[in-house]
Amino acid sequence: xxxxxxxxxxxxxxxxxxxxxxxxxxxxxxxxxxxxxxxxxxxxxxxxxxxxxxxxxxxxxxxxxxxxxxxxxxxxxxxxxxxxxxxxxxxxxxxxxxxxxxxxxxxxxxxxxxxxxxxxxxxxxxxxxxxxxxxxxxxxxxxxxxxxxxxxxxxxxxxxxxxxxxxxxxxxxxxxxxxxxxxxxxxxxxxxxxxxxxxxxxxxxxxxxxxxxxx
Numbered sequence: 712x713x714x715x716x717x718x719x720x721x722x723x724x725x726x727x728x729x730x731x732x733x734x735x736x737x738x739x740x741x742x743x744x745x746x747x748x749x750x751x752x753x754x755x756x757x758x759x760x761x762x763x764x765x766x767x768x769x770x771x772x773x774x775x776x777x778x779x780x781x782x783x784x785x786x787x788x789x790x791x792x793x794x795x796x797x798x799x800x801x802x803x804x805x806x807x808x809x810x811x812x813x814x815x816x817x818x819x820x821x822x823x824x825x826x827x828x829x830x831x832x833x834x835x836x837x838x839x840x841x842x843x844x845x846x847x848x849x850x851x852x853x854x855x856x857x858x859x860x861x862x863x864x865x866x867x868x869x870x871x872x873x874x875x876x877x878x879x880x881x882x883x884x885x886x887x888x889x890x891x892x893x894x895x896x897x898x899x900x901x902x903x904x905x906x907x908x909x910x911x912x913x914x915x916x917x918x919x920x921x922x923x924x925x926x
Contacts, residue, residue, distance in 0.1 A: 747895030748875060748884030755856050755882055758849065760816065760842040763828040768842060770853075771880040776811045776903050778896070779874040780888070781854065783819035784831050789871050793888035794837065796873065800893050801838045804900060811900050813839030818850040857882070877903050 760770045771777070780797055782790035794815065801813040815832075817823035820843045823831075828841040844850045857874060873891065875884035884899050 747892060747899050748886045750884060751882050753882040755876075755880070757880070758844070758853060760844055761825060763825055763832055763841040765825055768840075770814075770816070770842065771876045771882070772812065772814060773880040774878060776809075776878055776900055776907075777814050777876045778811055778900075779814040779816065779876060780872075781816045781818050781857065781870065781874075783817050784823050784827060785819075789888055793871070793873060794835075794839075796888065796891055796893065796896075797839060798837060800896050803893060804897060807897065807901075809897065809900050809904060813837070815839050815841050816853070817841070817843040818854055819847075820844055820850060821847060875899060875903070878907050 755771050757769050757771065759767050762768050771779070778797055778800060780790070780793045782793065784790075797813050797815070801811065804811045815837070817828060823843055825843070828843060831837075832839070832841045844853060854870065857872075858870060871888045873886040873888060873896075874882055875886070875896070877883045883903060884896075886896060
């Protein structure tokens, strides 16, 4: 299969996801008992990325709900809009005492150096962590795992979605970057927090029962 055909198929897949949003009643302005974003329960194969401080971190992140966007610093249109949504969501989540971390992953490691990521994050005062894979090949693999695309040309191609991961690192929701409802995203974050609390409560009860049985 040629690179051009691969790119066409990847773009068609991204377009199909957009159609799914529309068919689900998504101008994405409608809240329901099932949540706001496209609902998933997908395990993403873990990879190691470089943080802007040079440390290696595991992705997807675990231990806390995370809202993730994949892009690159020089992106002229999609990335700035998505980052504003990410920034506003994280800010409002903190005001509502919701625990969620923001993560930006560069898919252009050849141009987005660690120094550039750190400077970009600091200059914009972004309340997010900035990561990158070490090679373009790793970036492409990560994009494929999240239904995104990259091209072999000088121009970068990437998905236009925000990804919500739960505490266990599972991909649970996908949102379009353009005009999403921050209220809807926050409702999904609250729902995941509720599920986490219920899971912790159930686990504590089971542990107590086991202790009582063996004592």
